[in-house]
Amino acid sequence: MTISIVVLGTGRIGSMHAEYLARRVPGAKLAGVFDVTDSAATVGAEFGCPVAASLDEALAIEADAVAICTSTDTHVDVMVAAAEAGRAIFCEKPVSLDLAEVDRGLAAVEAAGVPLQIGFNRRFDPSHKAVADAVDHGAIGDVHICNITSRDPGPPPIEYIKVSGGIFCDMTIHDFDMARYVTGSEVETVYAVGAVQIDPAIGDAGDVDTAVVLLTHVSGAITTIDNSRKAVYGYDQRVEAFGSNGMARSDNFHDFNARIATDRGFTQPPLQQFFLERYTTSYLDQWAAFVHAVESGGAPPVTGADGRAPLVIGLAAWKSLREGRPVRCEEIG
């Protein structure tokens, strides 16, 4: 059985998904593409699939599922329409920057009874997944501390930052998801500090480019997250879980695996630079899980609730940063 999927939104991430579905995801088929720009035509031509002229037309394409990769502010409207059209839904993160909107989308999905999976791809990264699995299988006992380091090689364009929801809802949101995923426990309180260290324009946009967040979980676990928009040595992505019986941690990949030793010491190349390269396997495995869920009628592994919770934490982080105090998630919603 093949699951046919229409990709809605063919920007950077949508066109990547289109390629993967067309060529690299066993059991999946790219059934069509749509975008408000010309990019859809290019993508459709490259992968030989129908190009819809409108969202309605895209939802009229006979298909099992849609992938929502449009701009964040349109996610919920598209989700509601797709749910009403009876499509299984894959939706990129964040679902929305507005919690009420998220709830409206999730309600429509629930009413329609269609499967929904949120695009927190890092859960499918084999290295990070090994950490979560070690916890899940009891290999390290109860989790006491979780440390997440997540640093980008360089900041995105200022225009993107302005509509991104800021660092906590755009970038850290992945780490909030990871904290819940690895510890297996909901977040209770959020304390955030931040600074503008990379580019004053980021500060002018009302955002920070350097942040540290401390989370406490219902289980008693404590998570630290540190973020920077610019790590000159590459894309730095590490997750560590420390528990009563041990510790598990994921580490980065270098550009290649060679060392040169001289009388001044040993050198290794920088880390991989680009998230599409670093996380290729996670994107493919994410699709494999979605295809499997739709095919088998089972529950997708990253649910609507998993899409909502990190937004609550992100909004709490912003409130904490503004007010200089720890904020309880229940203050947000």
Next chain:
Amino acid sequence: MTISIVVLGTGRIGSMHAEYLARRVPGAKLAGVFDVTDSAATVGAEFGCPVAASLDEALAIEADAVAICTSTDTHVDVMVAAAEAGRAIFCEKPVSLDLAEVDRGLAAVEAAGVPLQIGFNRRFDPSHKAVADAVDHGAIGDVHICNITSRDPGPPPIEYIKVSGGIFCDMTIHDFDMARYVTGSEVETVYAVGAVQIDPAIGDAGDVDTAVVLLTHVSGAITTIDNSRKAVYGYDQRVEAFGSNGMARSDNFHDFNARIATDRGFTQPPLQQFFLERYTTSYLDQWAAFVHAVESGGAPPVTGADGRAPLVIGLAAWKSLREGRPVRCEEIG
């Protein structure tokens, strides 16, 4: 400009090349496929290209180049025909198991004046290449010692082994190429020892499955190579160059990059198991170099002479193993 390439032979390696050329090599186009089996039809259908019914038909397809991926014993005949047809030629290793045949093929290529590149893909592996580059750029001074470890995760089928030319011409031949590539110096003497440790059937086929070879180079450098057909912990591929000013070495990739620590110690996953996965980048970069050479009219980076020399070393290794003494390459030809 796009370089169009017909793939001749669509077994395991040929169909991989076909996919890469069809989809993943910028500037390349899969112009057709041919095989003596049905596999060509499958590959042609998947990538939407013409399927030739015969070698002649394949060479009649309008194209810039061919990739010779047929069985080893047919390489030279195909090479001669392709040269006469004026095609640029990519040829899988080994060119032949018979030195006179190699010379016949190279002569035809030279007479036709077409570019020829031999498929020693490991030269394009970024980790091994970094070792060679360190030598080339003088970072470690003059090379005194080169150590190559090359161990497969498991032996190929006995039927394959029987026609493979044996471990030295099938498997170690990559390491002989690597020794020349990394040291930048021709091999003078070869001393080989071997054993049957993995499977007696390999011995019954007249081959060994465990081997160590010691090479001396014209430059004075000394190379050690150790091979096994079965490393239970994965595909183990390491190259080290030691010189007057330092050392450079490449190392393996684990299945994923995570560690689990308990009171009994730290664990990491096994190494990647499969050569197509381990060497994906090398295959892509190999094609990029070929495409660039054909496009620019420049010399391909792995020449016919580079295809011939490792065969001489391989034949010398067999002679050394049989006679229990070091053999000079000039004894072979």
Next chain:
Amino acid sequence: MTISIVVLGTGRIGSMHAEYLARRVPGAKLAGVFDVTDSAATVGAEFGCPVAASLDEALAIEADAVAICTSTDTHVDVMVAAAEAGRAIFCEKPVSLDLAEVDRGLAAVEAAGVPLQIGFNRRFDPSHKAVADAVDHGAIGDVHICNITSRDPGPPPIEYIKVSGGIFCDMTIHDFDMARYVTGSEVETVYAVGAVQIDPAIGDAGDVDTAVVLLTHVSGAITTIDNSRKAVYGYDQRVEAFGSNGMARSDNFHDFNARIATDRGFTQPPLQQFFLERYTTSYLDQWAAFVHAVESGGAPPVTGADGRAPLVIGLAAWKSLREGRPVRCEEIG
């Protein structure tokens, strides 16, 4: 020239210092020992030095310096007496748990004009020092984030914990010193969370055994510290500084450096278990620095102010934990 030193207090750490001074610190001589228990007699016999019957007698021994290794609550009285006796002073951390007492001790030292060095030995660990040096030499630019992981292999006896000042003044105090040392910047605010995860008896003693502290520095840098009293895989001591031009980090040593690979993966031994073993070099280099300072008349590298500041941070951490809010250091003193 040899610097003669009387060791005051010959418990676990004092007898270690006595051995080092007697045998392993070039330019130093163990001039005598004193303790309120019989341990001094044992230590004196082993290293062949006078054993004083009282503090007064110990301070009457002709010597250049004293090492204050008595119980924490007596440090300041001993410091005042040693300063009045004109001795150069090495004092173990923490100087006191009472800030007014610290100030009384430092005032006496200043009045006497004697050199004073505080025993924050980790500054002399070559791995951590390399991180601080990388910052100091500008190799990683301005520090934006500092991450300190400090986990003991097992908790000390409850009786020790009861008089230790609690985790922040006993254990984390080293990390507070490290944060100041590595970032080169004073701490402005402290936010601490903690939990009892290892042993309820630690909670009954009014302490926590698991803690995470977030510090903001005057420079804008942000530090995270995570502590546990029990890491089953060994003594885990890591420091990382992330800055505008790069990152520097120190890592642990395993019990030995060997790996075993099987089809289930690679294994390494646990980390070194014991702080005296892990930090041997730091203790020796700490003494070398003290001896050099006394000999040359220069300033010791870890000053009285360096002894005071981490106590302020530790007290702020306790206040933060109790009140559930970030605390400014200036609230403490």
Next chain:
Amino acid sequence: MTISIVVLGTGRIGSMHAEYLARRVPGAKLAGVFDVTDSAATVGAEFGCPVAASLDEALAIEADAVAICTSTDTHVDVMVAAAEAGRAIFCEKPVSLDLAEVDRGLAAVEAAGVPLQIGFNRRFDPSHKAVADAVDHGAIGDVHICNITSRDPGPPPIEYIKVSGGIFCDMTIHDFDMARYVTGSEVETVYAVGAVQIDPAIGDAGDVDTAVVLLTHVSGAITTIDNSRKAVYGYDQRVEAFGSNGMARSDNFHDFNARIATDRGFTQPPLQQFFLERYTTSYLDQWAAFVHAVESGGAPPVTGADGRAPLVIGLAAWKSLREGRPVRCEEIG
């Protein structure tokens, strides 16, 4: 019970042994020292032990054992005298450069019935020992290949080289011992190549400074050894055993354990430079084993036969290098 030991020969290695016995080996006592030079007086004064004026006087000191650390050409005479005096004997490697002499020494030891341990300290290095233990415990199955890399940070003085027995009997002899120790199998054939790459004066002395040796063992295992007298990045000591069920390897220690990452990559410090520092634990554990054997009346772990076999291999290596062919150990004796 304390084992008292007289150190005979107080050059670099002998004075190190004297210090360890005087201060760092539990259950051992330095009972006296002797040397033909003034060095014995210095050592005796430092550690407070008798200084013998002659070998006879040294053997008259009441003691359980002697440590033979005199120049290699005197080892056997001293060994015979010590055996006749009924002393347990620790003897530095090599026992002699003359096989007949070795046999004379071993015969005297056997006649006297005294324990004898040869100073192949590397067997006691915890990292290398972990490799041997992995083999011994069956963790990696039958050994097929053993790789030993052994490179010094710099060559010894030419005067030393002239009387050293050359690289194979002075330096590689440790690796020959390691090959027997790790594989648990005697050596059958030896093939050696060598070059003068570091210093022509070494060649003028009839020696080589770069060497690769290939050994075959009775068990079928094959060993490669590579040596250089000068590795600019530090003292490089690695042992790897590859077998039917896996692989075990030991690795080096860096000067300290820190990394600095910039946009040009990651750097680590060079390796430890000095063998006394690299192998401290091995020297201490070697003494612990000797003390235990003498105390318990058990057999020392490195026997006279273990001292003889590597010399046979070393002499075979010289013969192989001179004659350009593999040499069987039985050709030597």
